[in-house]
Amino acid sequence: MIYKGKAWIFGDNIDTDVIIPARYLNTTDPAELASRCMEDVAPGFSKKINAGDIIIAGKNFGCGSSREHAPLAIKASGISCVIARSFARIFYRNSINIGLPILECEEAVDSIKAGDELEVDTDTGVIKNLTSGGIYTAMPFPDFIKGIIQAQGLLNYARKAENRNV
Amino acid sequence: MGMTITQKILARHCHKEFVEPGELIMADVDLALANDITGPVSIEEFKKAGGKKVFDREKIALIPDHFAPNKDIKSAGLCKTLRDFAKEQQIVHYYEVGRMGVEHALLPEQGIVLPGDLVVGADSHTCTYGALGAFSTGVGSTDLAFAMMTGKCWFKVPETIKFIYHGKLNPWVTGKDLILYTIGDIGVDGALYKAMEFTGDALKNLTMDERFTMTNMAIEAGGKNGIMEPDDITIEYAKARAKRDFEILRSDDDAKYCQIIDYDVSKIEPQIALPHLPENTVGISEVGNISIDQVVIGSCTNGRLEDMRIAAKVIKGHKVHPDVRLIVIPATQNVYRQMITEGIIEIFIEAGAVVSTPTCGPCLGGYMGILAKGERAVSTTNRNFVGRMGHPESEIYLASPAVAAASAVKGRIAHPEEVAKI
Numbered sequence: 382m383i384y385k386g387k388a389w390i391f392g393d394n395i396d397t398d399v400i401i402p403a404r405y406l407n408t409t410d411p412a413e414l415a416s417r418c419m420e421d422v423a424p425g426f427s428k429k430i431n432a433g434d435i436i437i438a439g440k441n442f443g444c445g446s447s448r449e450h451a452p453l454a455i456k457a458s459g460i461s462c463v464i465a466r467s468f469a470r471i472f473y474r475n476s477i478n479i480g481l482p483i484l485e486c487e488e489a490v491d492s493i494k495a496g497d498e499l500e501v502d503t504d505t506g507v508i509k510n511l512t513s514g515g516i517y518t519a520m521p522f523p524d525f526i527k528g529i530i531q532a533q534g535l536l537n538y539a540r541k542a543e544n545r546n547v
Numbered sequence: 548m549g550m551t552i553t554q555k556i557l558a559r560h561c562h563k564e565f566v567e568p569g570e571l572i573m574a575d576v577d578l579a580l581a582n583d584i585t586g587p588v589s590i591e592e593f594k595k596a597g598g599k600k601v602f603d604r605e606k607i608a609l610i611p612d613h614f615a616p617n618k619d620i621k622s623a624g625l626c627k628t629l630r631d632f633a634k635e636q637q638i639v640h641y642y643e644v645g646r647m648g649v650e651h652a653l654l655p656e657q658g659i660v661l662p663g664d665l666v667v668g669a670d671s672h673t674c675t676y677g678a679l680g681a682f683s684t685g686v687g688s689t690d691l692a693f694a695m696m697t698g699k700c701w702f703k704v705p706e707t708i709k710f711i712y713h714g715k716l717n718p719w720v721t722g723k724d725l726i727l728y729t730i731g732d733i734g735v736d737g738a739l740y741k742a743m744e745f746t747g748d749a750l751k752n753l754t755m756d757e758r759f760t761m762t763n764m765a766i767e768a769g770g771k772n773g774i775m776e777p778d779d780i781t782i783e784y785a786k787a788r789a790k791r792d793f794e795i796l797r798s799d800d801d802a803k804y805c806q807i808i809d810y811d812v813s814k815i816e817p818q819i820a821l822p823h824l825p826e827n828t829v830g831i832s833e834v835g836n837i838s839i840d841q842v843v844i845g846s847c848t849n850g851r852l853e854d855m856r857i858a859a860k861v862i863k864g865h866k867v868h869p870d871v872r873l874i875v876i877p878a879t880q881n882v883y884r885q886m887i888t889e890g891i892i893e894i895f896i897e898a899g900a901v902v903s904t905p906t907c908g909p910c911l912g913g914y915m916g917i918l919a920k921g922e923r924a925v926s927t928t929n930r931n932f933v934g935r936m937g938h939p940e941s942e943i944y945l946a947s948p949a950v951a952a953a954s955a956v957k958g959r960i961a962h963p964e965e966v967a968k969i
Contacts, residue, residue, distance in 0.1 A: 394735055394736070394824060396930075396932045396933075398911070398912075398930065398932040398933070398934060398935050399932060399933055399934065402912065402934050403584075403613075403911040403912050403913060403935075404912050404913070404917075406584045406613075406614075407614060407618075407619060407621035407622045407624075407625060408621055409587050409588050409591065409625075421933055421934040421939040422933065422939075440736055441735060441736035441739065441769060444735055444736065444769065445671065445766075445930060445932060446670075446671050446911070446930075447585065447668075447669055447670055447671040447673075447685040447686060447687055448584065448585065448687075449585065449588055449669075449687035449688040449689060450584075450588070452687075453588075467736065467739065469736070469739070469769060470739065470740050470769070470771060471671055471685050471686065471687060471766075474686065474687060474690060475687035475688075475689065475690075478687060478689035478690060479687075479689060534689060535689050535690075535693060536592050536595065536596035536689060536692060536693065537596075539596065539693065540596055540597065
């Protein structure tokens with residue numbers, strides 16, 4: 382899958398309380414969650430981004446609470462994928478399970494600037510910075526993870542009979 | 548080659564003699580847990596995936612604790628979704644308001660989680676049960692839905708970091724201080740993807756309640772699970788509550804650790820985690836004069852009976868500072884009742900504190916003590932992230948129940964010895 386969009390930069394240890402504050406967790410509606418995404422650190426974020434845009438972040442992105450509402454809010458906001466130095470483990474699993482592509486790539490995080498136009502190929506792990514011309518490579522997903530993301534999540538994937546024994 | 552206790556539990560639950568770090572396994576779960584925030588998302592996923600019956604109605608726990616008793620109409624809807632599903636599926640471990648407690652205090656107290664178990668919960672503090680010598684870890688709602696359907700969850704077997712605590716604890720230094728110190732040392736991603744095994748002479752005399760506090764906060768260092776080998780204190784605790792057999796497992800002498808970290812606890816004083824990360828930990832003598840508006844004593848981290856006893860010991864005979872709201876939240880109904888029996892509630896009310904019914908409430912900025920812009924709280928909870936307890940410009944200082952109680956009296960962050968004698 383190839384994703385194209387503009388880069389939005391965040392720092393280290395962006396926690397799930399910041400991604401979607403608990404005061405908005407009295408709903409499970411992705412669109413409502415998306416409208417509050419990142420609002421404590423980047424007010425108006427959900428209104429400023431365009432569909433396909435990409436989050437670039439530092440280490441330990443998604444630390445804290447296990448709320449799946451966090452990747453759901455990011456995905457429903459229109460963000461197409463997240464590239465970080467590293468991810469907290471529950472967030473990592475949750476993102477894959479709901480079909481939000483996430484990649485770990487130090488050199489991309491070091492080089493990409495806010496507003497750069499990016500093209501990300503999650504099959505090969507190649508990240509192209511169309512603004513600067515830079516090319517970086519993340520570890521691509523193994524096939525079963527690609528399958529989960531293409532099916533838009535783990536349970537959709539599991540429903541397909543041919544995947545039941547994976 | 549030997550195995551750590553974490554490897555052993557994972558191996559037993561995927562029916563293998565041996566598993567090694569990095570190996571991917573599909574394991575049987577003894578309990579799958581969700582609450583009123585994460586449960587409804589799981590239930591939606593369960594139904595969307597065509598789920599009809601849960602894999603075992605005795606191995607699922609559904610607990611409305613985060614926004615319960617219902618804080619608003621939407622939360623009431625979430626709790627109702629949980630309740631209706633529990634009825635439809637005849638879930639044995641559903642706890643209604645009046646019987647419920649904060650999930651990670653309630654389940655061990657009721658003997659529902661036992662040594663040797665493998666537990667997944669759609670709540671990051673599920674790692675708490677490691678104090679019993681169980682493997683337990685937080686997952687998201689989709690993983691939990693999968694576990695409710697199949698009784699299984701996939702894992703990558705983690706490497707283990709061993710933390711050895713030796714020496715004599717200083718007065719007023721508790722399990723909370725040890726874990727805050729540890730997180731301050733290794734950082735909020737210091738144990739990312741790894742098991743944290745806590746051991747050493749200094750932990751031998753810690754009560755179960757203090758041990759739960761330590762394993763509870765493993766996630767605050769990025770850990771997959773926190774765990775302790777069971778000893779006599781663990782076995783006594785489990786035996787008094789268990790309604791089924793359980794297995795005591797320990798790490799082999801030749802088990803492999805990716806890192807071993809040694810702490811001399813005699814050098815550790817009561818700890819404070821400054822805003823806005825649990826790793827911003829300093830000794831209380833370095834904090835300086837920080838005035839506060841609110842104190843919260845409670846949560847899955849520090850809402851158990853021993854926490855209430857030590858806070859009451861500090862506050863007895865004193866008044867809460869006029870500029871401070873002290874909010875005390877027993878984590879379970881049993882803790883609440885025992886506080887009545889022991890006269891602890893009387894002490895808090897006499898001091899000018901409010902005592903609430905069990906709820907997660909303010910810990911995650913839900914309700915029962917939200918902070919206004921610019922306000923500061925000392926809290927015995929587990930996270931001091933931006934906006935965690937209210938306004939994005941409020942501040943949370945994490946501390947032990949003893950420090951929290953002393954701070955409530957002084958109106959600033961204070962050492963318990965300023966207020967009470969041990």
